[in-house]
Amino acid sequence: MTYSVAVSGASGYAGGEILRILAAHPDVEIRTVTAHSNAGQPLIQHQPHLRSLRHLTLRETTPEVLAGHDIVFLALPHGQSGQFTDALAGTPLVIDAGADHRLESVTDWNRFYGGEFHDPWAYGVPELLVDGVKQRARLVGATRIAAPGCxxxxxxxxxxxxxxxxxxxxxxxxxxxxxxxxxxxxxxxxxxxxxxxxxxxxxxxxxxxxxxxxxxxxxxxxxxxxxxxxxxxxxxxxxxxxxxxxxxxxxxxxxxxxxxxxxxxxxxxxxxxxxxxxxxxxxxxxxxxxxxxxxxxxxxxxxxxxxxxxxxxxxxLVKGTAGAAVQSMNIALGLPEGTALSTDGVSP
Amino acid sequence: MTYSVAVSGASGYAGGEILRILAAHPDVEIRTVTAHSNAGQPLIQHQPHLRSLRHLTLRETTPEVLAGHDIVFLALPHGQSGQFTDALAGTPLVIDAGADHRLESVTDWNRFYGGEFHDPWAYGVPELLVDGVKQRARLVGATRIAAPGCxxxxxxxxxxxxxxxxxxxxxxxxxxxxxxxxxxxxxxxxxxxxxxxxxxxxxxxxxxxxxxxxxxxxxxxxxxxxxxxxxxxxxxxxxxxxxxxxxxxxxxxxxxxxxxxxxxxxxxxxxxxxxxxxxxxxxxxxxxxxxxxxxxxxxxxxxxxxxxxxxxxxxxLVKGTAGAAVQSMNIALGLPEGTALSTDGVSP
Amino acid sequence: MTYSVAVSGASGYAGGEILRILAAHPDVEIRTVTAHSNAGQPLIQHQPHLRSLRHLTLRETTPEVLAGHDIVFLALPHGQSGQFTDALAGTPLVIDAGADHRLESVTDWNRFYGGEFHDPWAYGVPELLVDGVKQRARLVGATRIAAPGCxxxxxxxxxxxxxxxxxxxxxxxxxxxxxxxxxxxxxxxxxxxxxxxxxxxxxxxxxxxxxxxxxxxxxxxxxxxxxxxxxxxxxxxxxxxxxxxxxxxxxxxxxxxxxxxxxxxxxxxxxxxxxxxxxxxxxxxxxxxxxxxxxxxxxxxxxxxxxxxxxxxxxxLVKGTAGAAVQSMNIALGLPEGTALSTDGVSP
Amino acid sequence: MTYSVAVSGASGYAGGEILRILAAHPDVEIRTVTAHSNAGQPLIQHQPHLRSLRHLTLRETTPEVLAGHDIVFLALPHGQSGQFTDALAGTPLVIDAGADHRLESVTDWNRFYGGEFHDPWAYGVPELLVDGVKQRARLVGATRIAAPGCxxxxxxxxxxxxxxxxxxxxxxxxxxxxxxxxxxxxxxxxxxxxxxxxxxxxxxxxxxxxxxxxxxxxxxxxxxxxxxxxxxxxxxxxxxxxxxxxxxxxxxxxxxxxxxxxxxxxxxxxxxxxxxxxxxxxxxxxxxxxxxxxxxxxxxxxxxxxxxxxxxxxxxLVKGTAGAAVQSMNIALGLPEGTALSTDGVSP
The missing domain is CATH 3.30.360.10 (Dihydrodipicolinate Reductase; domain 2)
Structure with a gap:
């Protein structure tokens, strides 16, 4: 099966990295990329390194545009993901690269971020020890995932x-x-x-x-x-x-x-x-x-x-954000966990 | 009065920085620069940024070459300054940018450096609080100074x-x-x-x-x-x-x-x-x-x-090494403490 | 079919990049990595970014060690590849990342490199126009390939x-x-x-x-x-x-x-x-x-x-050297030309 | 004699570098620094490296504020210097680090810049050969100087x-x-x-x-x-x-x-x-x-x-802009040409 994907915030750094990784993912089709002020422009104008995606055009980041995909990635500034929660109720898998769904404590949220508090989602760090077991277990079959702060x-x-x-x-x-x-x-x-x-x-x-x-x-x-x-x-x-x-x-x-x-x-x-x-x-x-x-x-x-x-x-941008998001996606969907992810760095 | 100066290790980074600062010092004359493997070569070949010193040639780092100056700066690898201590007995002021004369504890020296232990010299950090007074007081009139580790x-x-x-x-x-x-x-x-x-x-x-x-x-x-x-x-x-x-x-x-x-x-x-x-x-x-x-x-x-x-x-290289050395020199000689030293950085 | 591969010069930058690309190539098995002064040490000690190859140990760069593979990559300093030409006569495909087999003119070789001249091999720049056709045509089925100077x-x-x-x-x-x-x-x-x-x-x-x-x-x-x-x-x-x-x-x-x-x-x-x-x-x-x-x-x-x-x-290191080498290898072997090669950069 | 100086554009890079150099100039007093949107703020907030000038506050860039100094430096975006020409008619020496007074050709100005054309001033590159003599000769006694494009x-x-x-x-x-x-x-x-x-x-x-x-x-x-x-x-x-x-x-x-x-x-x-x-x-x-x-x-x-x-x-920022400006100023005023200027770079 090929999953259809939408990526919001696609003209930014986190969105660009999600796209770079997904472009090599055999099980997804990047169908929609959205942005805010850059909507209407070719993606390649803002991500000139993503040569394989130069056919894509940035669309508006609206619930309507994002809806209807199997998977939606939100790579928006903090405080902007929450507004899509309801609108994307029908989306099988939503992964938020922002902070809106990371914190469990309203007090912490109010002190460090402010604005409306949103429920925490499954935290996208599979290797993290939580009560003696790896967080991975909580990501299997997850439908809402919060990628971590890097x-x-x-x-x-x-x-x-x-x-x-x-x-x-x-x-x-x-x-x-x-x-x-x-x-x-x-x-x-x-x-x-x-x-x-x-x-x-x-x-x-x-x-x-x-x-x-x-x-x-x-x-x-x-x-x-x-x-x-x-x-x-x-x-x-x-x-x-x-x-x-x-x-x-x-x-x-x-x-x-x-x-x-x-x-x-x-x-x-x-x-x-x-x-x-x-x-x-x-x-x-x-x-x-x-x-x-x-x-x-x-x-x-x-x-x-x-x-x-x-x-x-x-x-x-990888293990800290986009890679964690895709790794978590793989786990959630039951795909091999390392699909489209490399262990080898580009060095020197 | 103009003080004659010799700088050893003049082809290295610390030596080069001592020279850069001294080149603008109105009270010193850089008479001698020495190096090890590069002796015999023009200084400018190894310090192409020191345009004002392009008339100088690197000489051998020997006690004979270093002797006879009012001030000698040693910018040598750790363990190599000590050998000059006796030979420079007649030099009014010796400033060591290496570690040989910094530590008071033989135990520490043996554990972290090794090799022959040398007596500690006046520590070249004028602003440091020592027993309630600034280290500056101990540098006034000092004849042997150890510039600090950066x-x-x-x-x-x-x-x-x-x-x-x-x-x-x-x-x-x-x-x-x-x-x-x-x-x-x-x-x-x-x-x-x-x-x-x-x-x-x-x-x-x-x-x-x-x-x-x-x-x-x-x-x-x-x-x-x-x-x-x-x-x-x-x-x-x-x-x-x-x-x-x-x-x-x-x-x-x-x-x-x-x-x-x-x-x-x-x-x-x-x-x-x-x-x-x-x-x-x-x-x-x-x-x-x-x-x-x-x-x-x-x-x-x-x-x-x-x-x-x-x-x-x-x-x-400045406050961490060469600037500390020159500031200490100024204090030792009774010159205005900030001579040839800038408080303003080169930025951006 | 899986091709067995040896990479010489594996502790250097060009060799490391060949390995990085081949590590993700589905049709090759990196069987042997060799080096000169670093022989006997784990590859990962010299290429700490190649996590997927941390099981490999560097061996001596000798004809005996390199022989017996389907493909040999030579990533050696200029003038050192030629000595392996005869010894690797039985190797189906040899790709030289050095300069030894690039130049057709003995005069140029003597003026710019010197030392023994070696016959030119198929030049590994598939897209280059040569007499009106792409160099790609000359790489199909090639058995000796010279990767280009970057x-x-x-x-x-x-x-x-x-x-x-x-x-x-x-x-x-x-x-x-x-x-x-x-x-x-x-x-x-x-x-x-x-x-x-x-x-x-x-x-x-x-x-x-x-x-x-x-x-x-x-x-x-x-x-x-x-x-x-x-x-x-x-x-x-x-x-x-x-x-x-x-x-x-x-x-x-x-x-x-x-x-x-x-x-x-x-x-x-x-x-x-x-x-x-x-x-x-x-x-x-x-x-x-x-x-x-x-x-x-x-x-x-x-x-x-x-x-x-x-x-x-x-x-x-990629299109300039290792990527050109692997792209040429793919063409020579009849594999899809882009196997293991990405068009998308890692940015920012 | 000490010359009073005003520097406009003092929160920018060119203005900051003019200040860095002038801060060490024995013949000038930096009396006024001005900026546009940052007016009213301490200079040090925008130029945190200029420790010796931390007593200065940015004022508005207006003709009234700039007038009354012996020397005015204009470090403004292109097209903004010209407006001060008339207002500073009484200022003995004005040096423009912008492009407004560099070009002699109205055609070139219209093609490459646009907007109102202004008369060219003495070009601040003393060593440039012009009709067989150095430009320096034209800077002696100059009252209006255009620092060059870097x-x-x-x-x-x-x-x-x-x-x-x-x-x-x-x-x-x-x-x-x-x-x-x-x-x-x-x-x-x-x-x-x-x-x-x-x-x-x-x-x-x-x-x-x-x-x-x-x-x-x-x-x-x-x-x-x-x-x-x-x-x-x-x-x-x-x-x-x-x-x-x-x-x-x-x-x-x-x-x-x-x-x-x-x-x-x-x-x-x-x-x-x-x-x-x-x-x-x-x-x-x-x-x-x-x-x-x-x-x-x-x-x-x-x-x-x-x-x-x-x-x-x-x-x-130095020989390309601010240093050229100060060197030209020194020449114009009959001061030693190299005052406050170093030939030695800060390296490594």
Whole structure:
């Protein structure tokens, strides 16, 4: 069977990446692409790298245009997906790349986002440990899926094994992320201009204000951390178009041995295709996962600092967003999980 | 009076930056430049940006060549400066940009460097709080100065005010640094090739092995932390030639108020020219200090995470190395401290 | 049928890219990977992005190790492929990514390369016009294929249509290329260090000395230029890991109309998948072809300058090298030409 | 005497660079900075690298605010400087960094810019050969100066010596420039976003449409080319914040010897401080002139191509704009020409 697909927000970065991956997917037909101000223009004008889709024209992002497909991807700014929920009631599978359906807590939503709250959907991070089982189980047959925040899923995947196994203390997590500007979207903001970012490392959202913090807290709570989670979270824009390198640390739980610690991560990810733990002493680079759906992870146990250090590299647009969405789609539809997804990065 | 100067390691990045700054210094004459394998060649062949010094030829790095100057800068690989100590006994001022004269602890030296231990020299970070007074006082009239490690001084300056004031707990410091590859020198290593670094964020020395860790511990101990210091330190190479953006966090000391915390940094740096604290809510970018001797610092107090977050930007080759060396030289000689040093970065 | 494959030079950039593409090729089995100084080590240690091939170990590059496969790829430094010619006499298909089998002229070889001359093999640029037909025809059933020089094929593809149609004058070609450093390989040279390339544009081989010049001359002669070719060729290293943006200009042939000029390129490439001509007024970016086998081309007719300007973007490691090699392999073996090759770039 | 200065457009890139240079100028006092939409805000908010000017507040860009200074710098978008001409009639020295007062030809102005034409002012490229003498002579005592277009002056300086000496043919110039995005200003355009430029080479204004073409034609005509000038001009955005690397070629004039050709450039620039010709076989990199007022030039004579190739590196914001403006100001005022200007780049 071939599934018909519509992708909204198709002129943006997240939408473009969903299209890039789906263009090579044997089981889907990209029937409709929509945009807001760019509606009516050829897709290729806004995504000149998607040569295989140069026959497509952007249509308006309306419920009418999106309805009638087997699958709809929403790649819209935060707060705009929710309005389509009702209109797409008849759509078998809807996957939201925005934040509208990620958070379970109204309080968190109001504090970090604001605007109307929407029900949470199945969280699109299949490898995440939730109450001792992988999130994958909840995605089988799902009809509504929330793709994760790229920074959030990177940090959550980094620490969930240690939290679930009780070998780290979630009460004093510190994470600092080097991130590429594509995660901020194709927005016309001075701080996203090339001249501002080339040759510079630029922090933002310092001091506990980043919107992905409650998403991490939610995921790690579900992984077993209980209520005592505290996270210091600092993202730093660096001059690479894509990529997240998250350095996440947490105190070693009292009495945890090195073997127990390492086993927590090996047990969690030893069988996974798209989350790979590197050998002791090895750490990943974002170039290694460019264009790939792989989260590469290195683990250090620093007894002097009394902390576990997990360094994880992902491509924010793939494993962080569009790849997670397609992987989740594959699971939901019962297709081979890795269809159209690569583990190999484009490097150098 | 004009001081005659010799700079060893003049074909490398640190040596080149010392020369760039000294070339504009009205009180010194760059008389001699030396190198190892490149001796005999024109300086301009290895430092094609130093147009004003194209009359100089690299000589051998030997005690004989270096002797007889008023000031000698050593910009040599670690472990190579010590051999010149005796030979330069008659030199009025020697400034070492290497690590040989930074550490006070033989144990630390043996663990992180190895080889022969050398006596520590006056540490070239004038603004650092040491036992309640600025390190500047110890540099006045100094004859032997150790320029700091670039990452070490950045982190030490970031946290010393909080440590000295007792408003943070030095027992669980976590610092992650985005750094440019010039800090690693002009070494021919695969991991320093452009193809490996462009478009990628690459961690190294993860898990407590970086050589700057004992230097930070030493500085913060002197600032007032006592013996209980623990530091999780992770550097990440990012695609910018220069710059360090250090995100340093430490637990808020019990009972410390926001006002007390902020006052600690304001009191420490309010009168400083080359260490500047930004207004609340503002954080620095490395581009803002490119080519400048300025450490720009932003401070956040994250009560959710119960941590102070200090983000500091420096140019690793200027305030991190060569600028610190020249600033210290100025102080030692009784010259105006900012001679030949700029506070303004070259941006964008 | 599944073809067994050996790839030599597997720890380098060209070898790595051949492996990345072949890893997704349904008709081949990567059985053997070889290297020189890195033999005996896991492939993943040198190609950490090739997660799907982490079971492979590098073996010695010897005739014995390479023999016995259906297909052998040679990705060796120039001058090293020729030694394997005799030893691989029994191998059904050998594809050389080096220069040893590209040039037909001993004189050119001696002037630009030197060392032993080897017979030219079928040139691996299927879309190139040769005596009025596409080079593709000569690749069908070929058993020995020379993948092109990345800069050479980019310029040759840019201008061959105009030369073949007689609408441009090949007697005064000027081409300037912005190129990423990966084209220079994983060589430990100071000028390839990240600190030297980040934030800078660096010319090299200025003034007619680049080795790809005779290769272009050979291709354009075959396209119909006759003997009067002159090429001013200047490559400029720019801070991107991959990519070539070639700006190639040639005088408009006397009397050629705009319509005739544009038709020359449209006729040549209108039916091609991997060489695509953009609409008038549109020009390509290298990001649009990153990781893709596509050569994207824009054409301008500048009557003030009396020149045609062709701007072409390729990924030097894909369409410039490894993609060209696999595309040629597919043709030689009678497989669908685009197997394992993407037209869509990874962008942003 | 200290000259009072006002800088309009002070929140932009060109204005910021004028300020950076003037901040270190001993003979001027920066009294007023103005902006358009940012008026009323602290300068430091828009130029966070100008630490020494953090006491300044942006005022409205009006004739009243600008009047009353000894010197006014206009760093406004094209077409906006002209309106101040009358209002600043009483200002002793006005320097325009925009295009409004560069072109002598109304026809060129109408074709490439449009809007009201304004009289040309003294062209701010002191080293340019004009009718056999340096432009410097026309700047002595000048009261109205037009700083050059960054690309235009780079190409004009590159070729004027050959044109003036009659050793190259200006009838078929081809120039291709690798340029950083800061030349395009702090404009909010999608094609200037970091995600669009990082890792990519992006051509623009291909085919003879760039506005700097008539400016080059005007300069080279004045240098001696007569009316027969033709220029193929292609700029390519590359991922570096600053810098222009211009590769300019022209046919060798019939009969010109290598010695005559080289002598043309040596004679022109041998005594210049800020335009330096490199030794034969050497070519410049943009990093070598970052932050410096130097144009570094390499010359090749390619007899196979029958062309002279001149590769010139400048910092577009310094020698290309703000440095040229200050250098011209120094000359106009009778100050030492190099005051506040460095020949040494900030590298790596």
């Amino acid at each position: 920074n959030a899923s990177t940090v959550s995947l980094s620490l969930a094994p240690g939290v679930a196994a009780g070998v780290i203390d979630a009460g004093d997590i510190v994470t600092v992320l080097a991130v590429g500007p594509s995660g901020a979207g194709k927005s016309l903001k001075t701080n996203l201009l090339a001249s501002e970012i080339l040759g510079s490392a630029n922090p933002y959202a310092v001091g506990g204000t980043h919107r992905h913090i409650p998403e991490i807290r939610q995921a790690l709570t579900a992984a077993g951390a209980g209520d005592g989670i505290r996270i210091s979270f600092t993202p730093v824009l660096v001059p690479m178009a894509r990529g997240i390198l998250a350095t996440s640390t947490a105190p070693i739980a009292r009495g945890a041995t090195d073997a127990q610690i390492r086993a927590a991560w090996e047990d969690a990810y030893g069988d996974e295709t798209f989350v790979q733990l590197l050998a002791p002493g090895e750490f990943p680079r974002t170039a290694d996962v460019l264009g790939a759906n792989t989260a590469l992870m290195g683990l250090a146990i620093d007894r002097d600092a009394d902390r576990v250090v997990v360094v994880t590299a992902v491509d924010n | 990452n070490a001084s950045t982190v030490s300056l970031s946290l010393a005010p909080g440590v000295a004031a007792g408003v943070i707990d030095a027992g669980d410091i976590v610092t992650v640094l985005a750094v440019g590859p010039s800090g690693a020198g002009k070494s021919l290593k695969t991991n320093l090739l452009a193809s490996e670094i462009l478009g990628s964020a690459n961690p190294y020395a993860v898990g407590g092995t970086h050589r700057h860790i004992p230097e930070i511990r030493q500085a913060l101990t002197a600032a007032g932390a006592g013996d209980g210091i623990r530091i999780s330190f992770t550097p990440v190479l990012v695609p910018m030639a220069r710059g360090i953006l250090a995100t340093s966090t430490a637990p808020i000391a019990r009972g410390a108020t926001d006002a007390q915390i902020r006052a600690a940094w304001e009191d420490a740096y309010g009168d400083e020219t080359f260490v500047q604290l930004l207004a609340p809510g503002e954080f620095p970018r490395t581009a803002d200090v490119l080519g400048a001797n300025t450490a720009l610092m932003g401070l956040a107090i994250d009560r959710d995470a119960d941590r102070v977050v200090v983000v500091t930007a420096v140019d690793n | 800069n050479a094929s980019t310029v040759s593809l840019s201008l061959a249509p105009g030369v073949a149609a007689g609408v441009i004058d090949a007697g005064d070609i000027v081409t300037v290329l912005a190129v990423g450093p990966s084209g220079a390989g994983k060589s430990l040279k100071t000028n390839l260090l990240a600190s030297e390339i980040l934030g800078s544009a660096n010319p090299y081989a200025v003034g007619g000395t680049h080795r790809h010049i005779p290769e272009i001359r050979q291709a354009l002669t075959a396209a119909g230029a006759g003997d009067g070719i002159r090429i001013s060729f200047t490559p400029v290293l720019v801070p991107m890991a991959r990519g070539i943006l070639a700006t190639s200009t040639a005088p408009i042939a006397r009397g050629a109309t705009d319509a005739q000029i544009r038709a020359a390129w449209e006729d040549a490439y209108g039916d091609e998948t991997f060489v695509q001509l953009l609409a008038p007024g549109e020009f390509p970016r290298t990001a649009d072809v990153l990781g893709a086998n596509t050569a994207l081309m824009g054409l301008a007719i500048d009557r003030d300058a009396d020149r045609v300007v062709v701007v072409t973007a390729v990924d030097n | 690309n235009a002056s780079t190409v004009s300086l590159s070729l004027a010596p050959g044109v003036a000496a009659g050793v190259i043919d200006a009838g078929d110039i081809v120039t291709v420039l690798a340029v950083g995005p800061s030349g395009a200003g702090k404009s909010l355009k999608t094609n200037l976003l970091a995600s669009e430029i990082l890792g990519s080479a992006n051509p623009y204004a291909v085919g003879g449409t760039h506005r700097h073409i008539p400016e080059i034609r005007q300069a080279l005509t004045a240098a001696g080319a007569g009316d027969g000038i033709r220029i193929s001009f292609t700029p390519v955005l590359v991922p570096m914040a600053r810098g222009i690397l211009a590769t300019s070629t022209a046919p060798i004039a019939r009969g010109a010897t290598d010695a005559q050709i080289r002598a043309a450039w040596e004679d022109a620039y041998g005594d210049e401080t800020f335009v330096q010709l490199l030794a034969p076989g050497e070519f410049p990199r943009t990093a070598d002139v970052l932050g410096a007022n130097t144009a570094l030039m390499g010359l090749a004579i390619d007899r196979d191509a029958d062309r002279v190739v001149v590769v010139t590196a400048v910092d577009n």
